[in-house]
Amino acid sequence: MTQAEALKEYLLRLADSDMILGQRLCELCGKAPALEEEMALMNVALDLVGQARNWYEYAAELIDDGRDADKLAFRRDAHDYRNLLLTEQPNEDYAVTMGRQFFFDVYHYFTLKSLTESSDERIAGIAAKALKEATYHLRRSSEWVKRLGDGTEESHRRMQEAIDILWRFTGELITPDDTDRVMAEAGIGPDPDQLAKDWRGMVNEVLTQATLTPGAEDAWMYMGGKHGEHTEHLGFILAEMQFLQRAYPDATTW
Amino acid sequence: MPQHGDSDSRSAVDILIASDRVPANARPDLLTEDDIWALLEEVKDPEVPAVSVVELGIVRAVHWDGKELSIDVTPTYSGCPATELIEELITEALRAAGFRDPKIKQVLTPAWTTDWITDEGKEKLRAFGIAPPEGSSSKMSLLGEPEVIACPHCGSKDTERVSEFGSTACKALYRCKECLEPFDYFKCI
Numbered sequence: 386m387t388q389a390e391a392l393k394e395y396l397l398r399l400a401d402s403d404m405i406l407g408q409r410l411c412e413l414c415g416k417a418p419a420l421e422e423e424m425a426l427m428n429v430a431l432d433l434v435g436q437a438r439n440w441y442e443y444a445a446e447l448i449d450d451g452r453d454a455d456k457l458a459f460r461r462d463a464h465d466y467r468n469l470l471l472t473e474q475p476n477e478d479y480a481v482t483m484g485r486q487f488f489f490d491v492y493h494y495f496t497l498k499s500l501t502e503s504s505d506e507r508i509a510g511i512a513a514k515a516l517k518e519a520t521y522h523l524r525r526s527s528e529w530v531k532r533l534g535d536g537t538e539e540s541h542r543r544m545q546e547a548i549d550i551l552w553r554f555t556g557e558l559i560t561p562d563d564t565d566r567v568m569a570e571a572g573i574g575p576d577p578d579q580l581a582k583d584w585r586g587m588v589n590e591v592l593t594q595a596t597l598t599p600g601a602e603d604a605w606m607y608m609g610g611k612h613g614e615h616t617e618h619l620g621f622i623l624a625e626m627q628f629l630q631r632a633y634p635d636a637t638t639w
Numbered sequence: 640m641p642q643h644g645d646s647d648s649r650s651a652v653d654i655l656i657a658s659d660r661v662p663a664n665a666r667p668d669l670l671t672e673d674d675i676w677a678l679l680e681e682v683k684d685p686e687v688p689a690v691s692v693v694e695l696g697i698v699r700a701v702h703w704d705g706k707e708l709s710i711d712v713t714p715t716y717s718g719c720p721a722t723e724l725i726e727e728l729i730t731e732a733l734r735a736a737g738f739r740d741p742k743i744k745q746v747l748t749p750a751w752t753t754d755w756i757t758d759e760g761k762e763k764l765r766a767f768g769i770a771p772p773e774g775s776s777s778k779m780s781l782l783g784e785p786e787v788i789a790c791p792h793c794g795s796k797d798t799e800r801v802s803e804f805g806s807t808a809c810k811a812l813y814r815c816k817e818c819l820e821p822f823d824y825f826k827c828i
Contacts, residue, residue, distance in 0.1 A: 421802035421812060428804040435718020439747070510748035514717055517750060517776075517828040518808075525803040 391567035392505070393447050394467065395574060397457070398564075398611055399496075400440035401468035404458055405619070406489060407433035408626050409476060418479055425525060429486070432518040439511045459630035463619045470610040471554040473619045477547070480540070483529040484547035488588070490523040492558040495583040499575030508573060527591045534595025545597055552599070556606025559584050564611070665737025668705055675701050675708070675733075682732050685724050686807050687825075689767035692725060696755025699746055708733065709742035713751045716808045752776045753827050764825055765791045770813065772827035788824050790815035800824075 410430035417423035441454035452460070471489055476482045497519050500512035533544040561569070561577035568574025585602070592599050609615070630636075679701075682692045692698050692712075700711035710729060714722040726743045733741040753772035756764075761771035773786045789796050795817030805812040810823040 421804075424806065424812070425802050425804035428808045431718035431720065431808055432716060433718070435714075435716060439717055506748070510750070511717075514714075514747055514750040517752075518716060521803060521826070521828070528803075 396444035403437035480547035504572035667737035694760030
């Protein structure tokens with residue numbers, strides 16, 4: 386794999402994970418458990434979709450086949466999507482919603498932090514902006530994990546269940562493949578070992594404070610999202626998200 | 640996602656309408672860069688109309704050589720839905736002053752920070768009922784305690800955070816325990 390190919394692939398991964406998690410959060414618009422939570426979730430979703438757009442715009446320039454950011458987001462099928470499997474998991478109860486957010490936010494925070502020092506200036510610029518937002522996301526989701534984990538008997542039970550359900554999707558966040566390695570060697574992407582160490586360190590710290598037990602480090606993990614092999618959920622997300630653009634392709638006024 | 644200020648993508652009708660808005664007797668060639676900054680001071684943020692786009696620090700540069708005008712603008716947040724509207728409002732204001740084809744360039748680097756909000760801007764936010772950002776963005780802690788935010792209504796520091804996010808991405812929701820009023824806090828980033 387050449388560095389140029391890896392870069393396009395890597396940008397699509399960054400964009401797709403932001404886009405799909407943003408879309409998942411938007412499903413809670415109008416039905417979050419409290420008004421303040423709804424505003425917060427929609428703001429997080431807005432940040433993620435905005436970041437996705439910045440990554441897609443850069444990817445579109447490099448892919449250079451006439452597709453723009455919109456077409457990359459709304460005209461690709463599930464097997465072309467490169468998002469992490471964690472981001473496409475259903476919202477379920479609020480413990481799962483915040484657990485998923487927390488695992489992603491820790492990964493996102495350390496990834497973006499490293500990308501601010503990327504040898505690719507465009508990536509460093511987008512990441513510097515996104516990092517400010519991701520820092521807020523992480524502060525919020527880690528507080529929720531602590532509040533629910535170290536809360537009532539029921540909230541603890543449900544938060545632990547959420548950790549157990551989601552754990553199998555976390556290995557993909559910190560297991561590098563060829564693309565990740567090529568990016569790291571070029572000084573464009575994060576060092577995979579450091580990312581894994583940082584992720585584990587912060588997840589363990591917060592879960593300990595929350596009186597929760599993380600899964601085993603050697604647990605069996607679902608992988609494949611980064612290569613277009615998804616869980617059954619992604620197709621349904623895309624069906625809803627892409628409906629308008631598929632039904633009215635190239636419409637310029639909505 | 641259309642990019643504004645890209646004259647190639649504008650239809651003939653767009654250009655006709657745009658030139659209609661330009662006053663016939665306007666002499667933009669007589670204006671200086673300082674005059675243009677003063678014009679932009681009149682463009683208010685659509686979500687926080689108390690402050691101008693200049694006071695918010697989102698206008699980064701004005702390039703004016705007497706013929707071509709281009710303005711560098713940076714978004715507050717990656718997903719700020721007001722970004723395009725702000726660019727349109729700036730374009731409108733410049734056309735009204737006689738500039739036929741002002742260009743808006745979006746710049747991401749360096750990333751916008753609340754440190755760029757001017758002192759006047761901060762006072763106007765407070766008068767509008769929004770607590771301005773406290774301290775400097777570089778000192779923000781990741782998982783630490785939130786800063787002490789003074790109530791913009793009564794000045795009390797006995798306040799509590801209701802939500803990390805408020806009515807827009809750039810604000811958090813607080814409540815004053817002294818006067819019991821809820822208020823927005825312009826987050827420090």
